[in-house]
Amino acid sequence: MKSSSPLKWFGSREGLYYLALAFLLAVILPLVLDPFRLNMVGKYLTYAFVAIGLVMCWGKAGILSLGQGVFFGLGGYCMAMFLKLEASTPEATAIQSTPGIPDFMDWNQLTELPWFWEPFHSFSFTLIAVIGVPVLLAFVIGFAMFTRRVGGVYFAIITQAIAAILTILIIGQQGYTGGVNGITDLQTLKGWDIRTDEARTALYFVCVGMLFLCLFVARLVQNRKLGRILVAMNAQEMRVRFSGYDVAAFKIFVFCLAAAFAGIGGAMFTLIVGFMSPSFIGIVASIEMVIFCALGGRLSILGAVYGALLVNAAKSGFSESFPELWPFAMGALFIGVVLAFPNGLAGLYRSYVMPLEDRLFKRGKAEAQTSAEPVATTASAEKTDDYDPMINTYSPEKS
Amino acid sequence: MFDGYTSSELMSIFAMQGFAGLSLFSVFVLMAMGLAIIFGQMGVINMAHGEFMILGAYTTYLTSSFFQSYLPGLFGGYFFFAIILAFLICAALGALVEWLMIRHLYHRPLDTLLATWGLSLIMQQAYRSIFGAREVGVDLPEWMMGAFQVTDLVELPINGLFVMIIALSIAVAVYLLMYRSGWGKNVRAVVQNRPMAEAVGINSAGIDRATFALGCGIAGIAGAAFTMIGSTGPSSGQAYIVDTFLVVVFGGAQSLIGTIISAFGISQAQSTMEFFLSGSMAKVLTLLVVVGILMLRPEGLMALKVRR
């Protein structure tokens, strides 16, 4: 196949993009930012986990979930429950009427720890639950909806309703969940104080590491046949089904994958920010997560990271100086991304920056072309990376 | 949960809560009808629907202030004027939004959802800048205050009854418009087969714009009615949007009757449970049941079985 060598070169360019992001996150930002700002960037990055999941789920497979905050929140609450229990030793809570339970339970006249809190004494259980609980819920929702062929707008609305339900439930059940304030005053992780500058910087690097782990999982999925099926399913669901694929299973998988990413992001959020509350779960928070993904470019997993960073940085910037303007900017962002730049930053990069790069790398391309390879290489599988013609699947005007 | 109530007390509770539910039902019906028209006929999800409703509410608020200051003699009738004004303003804004935004997004329902969400953020913030973050209320005209005393324990407030009458009249009007008028026939023709409808000379772009405007206009009426039973704040609309979507989906998107039945069921369930449970748990339970049923029966209550 004559195109296999330029593809290989594509692959190496793709590698450079990943390196650039790694360099930015792991070297430049830690060098130029003070610990407080770095901690904020860490917080933004936790949203990037959700955005990567949305790229897979919405961008690739066309399943728009407006309830990703649910999975983010569940992951976050699992971690927060563990940390809260660690902070609520009988010694530390000796002044309560029931020592040894979290303070908000005591305030709400609970006299013993609810059963579902018990397992969160164990750190290993917590780590499993951070991924397991969101994935389990995603599986139940996905199974119920996708096997009955519910998709599109209906799915979006149902997931939004679930976000609403969970928020109301958490706020309403104050004694069990900490209510509207959430689970606060988290102090140590296995005896390690997470509130110090050093700890926060360390957690930032853990977050970056986890993010790249998720990026590579997402990249693996998109570059395999699995990723191609997801995109194909979005465009021609019927044909995929009658090519012998169980479409529902693929949708459930990608929805669970997105939930797992969101859960990890939520747990990292709790660690980095030091609390978790229902305001990160609800309808508004959930739909904002979609814009992170849309701004970055709904088909680009790297774009999702930049999208999450930029939107959240802008939000902090506006909120500090012109809080009343932020909703206008956010609203305009939603409308603009949908109407004018459906492929987001990645799309702009592809149309305006990549041609420049092409000129720069021209010589390299010519060299690469001389070493042609036969058809049967896995190199051509790498074609389906961030920067390939599959971007064209986003072509809604087709009827 | 019925412990400690006598049967006659229970009956009264059900009657009172049932009536409280009917007010909620009226708001649901009015909001859901606009949504259902837009979603059912055009496949467009309008996330800013709640904000259109609030626009209607603010219009009513301004009208009532105007009458209070300049035409106090006619204050008793301001509401009828406000309701028409709310409809017109919302419909006009709806047509504008359709022209600027929605028409570029047909066939991309998920994108419309996001774009209209953006619109809702902008509208909310605009309200906040113009009217302030505090909720505002209108003064009811004399004749709307008070209540009918049905039994010793049961009394029905007049404003609630009035809102219900508005909701039902609008429902009838919409039914007549959609199923008994030539224009409604054109709308349905466009829904069923757009190219064919165009081929027989129906201006489908015009139909789209008018349908969207109509849906928004009805939201405006909903907002006007809303002021009769509650106060209005910049984000009051958002509080209803999820419930109303569920009402529409639960009823079966294309069915007007289904929408009304599901609005009735959901509002009654919620307000009855509210008396026995905390408000938030009543809402959680209602939403959970609705979502659960939708998972088992995704086509909604009243969907036609059609060839797909």
Add this chain to the structure above:
Amino acid sequence: MSAAKSKGTDFLLAVEGLTVSFDGFKAVDDLSFYLDPKEIRVIIGPNGAGKTTVLDLICGKTKATAGSIKFAGKELTKLKEHQIVHSGVGRKFQTPSVFEDLTVFENLEVSYPQGHSVMGALAFKRDRAVVEAVEEVAETIFLTDALNEPAASLSHGQKQWLEIGMLLIQKPDLLMLDEPVAGMSVAERKKTAELLRVITRDHTVLVIEHDMQFVGDIADRVTVMHQGKVLSEGSIEHVKSDPKVIEVYLGH
């Protein structure tokens, strides 16, 4: 026909008493017909006769209200679409539905019957066997030179062939084609007839077609449908001279 009913196992496909109703309207009404292995059967009939619905029912796109569809002794009405595909039934749709953004090669590769589970698709590698199968099918469907072209750049006729190729690579026992030559040029029609003849050497084929010239070219037997029922069945000559058929086609 009643004699044939006695044993379902001789047939590759036995459709019996098949009925589906949409809100009371019976699109297919108590329909029965049988396909022998390696047979080419063409279903004809006026618009709205229920032809496409029959294919929808066999491939599982539509669920039957009543009746049975036995394929190689296996009941299909209870299976899901992908399970029906795995039992050896391939379906081509009326309008070409190929993956426009994938190349011809990738289109065929996606249809290759391997790695169809989620984990299978994650582990799938393009090995020699896949490449050979793709190249072989590409040759059959006249698209060898277009293997690296995106499917979007193909002509309408080529897309139809590609979709047929996507079925062939699944190695089905039964191929169902819905109007395979609709919208094709005369030259393309000829080539398609040639393609079908190659295919039928080792497949059973069920075709819906309007073009009587084309039907005469390829059919072993013809089933005429009218208002969801079988109106007539037999050779093309038999069917053409059947007064009931003539009445339906010319009567109103």
